[in-house]
Amino acid sequence: MAKMGRSSSDHTWEPQSLLASPLFAALAAVIRQMPASRFPTLDDLNALLAVRQPAITVSHGHRIEFVPQARGRLAFEAQYEPRCHLSGEVQTRADNWHDLLNALVWLTFPKSKAAINDRHYRALTEGAQQNDLSSQRGSIRDTNTLLDESGVIVVYADDDVARLLRDFRWKELFWQRREQVRSRMGFFLFGHGLYEKALQPYVGMTGQGWLLRVEPDFFAWPLEQQLAYVDESLAAYLSVPAHCRSTRELSPVPLLGVPGWAAENECAAYYDNTHYFRSGRQSSAQCKPLRTAPSSVAG
Template sequence: MNRWHTDYLSHPLYHPARRFVPPFADWPDQAGYDALRDRARAAGAPLPAGLRFVCELEPGAYYETHIGATGEVPTRARNWHDWFNALAWLAWPRAKAALNRRHVRAIARGEAKRGPLRDAATLFDECGVIVAVADPRLGQLLDDMRWRELFIKSRDDWGRHIAAHTLGHALMETGLAPHLGWCGKALIMEVEAGFFELPSEEQTDRLDAELAARLDDDGFLASPRALCPLPLLGIPGWWPDNEDPAFYDNTDYFRPTRRAKSATVTA
């Protein structure tokens, strides 16, 4: 499905990146990607110096090493995955740069074939969702996979005391055609009570800055087990069928247990 469109932008999944999408009539070329970056920078996005989305670039070294050394992000033309990667850089510039630095550090230590640290960074980069919670009880419900309590009994808390903010660009790509089984990898971040009264752009900016600082410590998010599953179609407002409580009876999707334990961080 390579037809250019922006129909997906109405879904809450794309809220952090929505403001950066200009009214392109067709897929951006190199000039379009340059304009996309310049537009974001002019709007105040704290993009890394030298960042550029370079069409059809084949890096001579590791993908992450090339970005770290040059600021050039290899970007395939007419490719949804790479389009959403560019949007993720614009929406989460500090965190994306910190994820890249983490890869570069791991590669320098000999983790070229990936180990737990790089696996966690890649999983979060591709499928990550930051779940901001002002009430630790809600974060615990997510961590414990108590779906009916989280999505039904605590339904009114969504948007007021808990919210999901998408970072993963592969998640944005699969969001073009949501399906039962669609799942993100959640990182729970505790925030102060007034966080949800802030403008949405300020919420994203604060999460971005805090997450970047955390990611520069390799003891944080040290393995994929630090992330917990989040069935995205269960989030109130993200899928019309979840208005019916019976939707959550599907235990193949809303699984009651998991093997890994997650980490909760405070922003």
């Protein structure tokens, strides 16, 4: 497995290599719609938005559009999150991996991305209206930023394997219960910063897991239906103001321990690396997870 070395700016656009990586499985459908021989442009991204049905919108109903990043000192309304919330304009740098991956996540998990933007905007404006400079407002933004940059959605239909993950019992989870993980647990990268790291995976690469209880038949659904379900479920979770207010709601996930996500993890000794597979204190990590399928995607 490659180590951290080159920056993502040195990484060549090779969609076939991304499609071959299990880390990019959630983005596969939109990657296939990108040009094969050159780095995608704003026009390429906006062309996908133009034909998308239903349209991708922010919480106020404005259709999103990928636009060049503004420069210089900006008024509040022109800053990244407010501008996105108020106009649907997602500032995106050209020829930039981080921003391209953010756009691909918007195209894959649109409801969740809109919900995160709404949480940021409310934290910024409601705190200002109330003259509230408390750390609680900062913790809301910190938690949503962590999810947005480093989140991984962990679905599971077996409470025992979920408990092993929450308890940091990595070798028991990923090796001794390997078949249960393969058949009753799934991992969908969400954070665009995490996708950027996945361009050159390295031992130490860790996501911040949001855990979602699903029924066993979830794992027989087509990928498109699975993605729609987790997108709507995460958006519903984020719509509740009491949720996603502390980073302890997320549980660390050493991603290269997931069966099949690194060639080296086919050996039991791989999981003896305690610098990577660390023990730790249990997070709150949705001890009462969502269990009911949103009606529009269930079945």
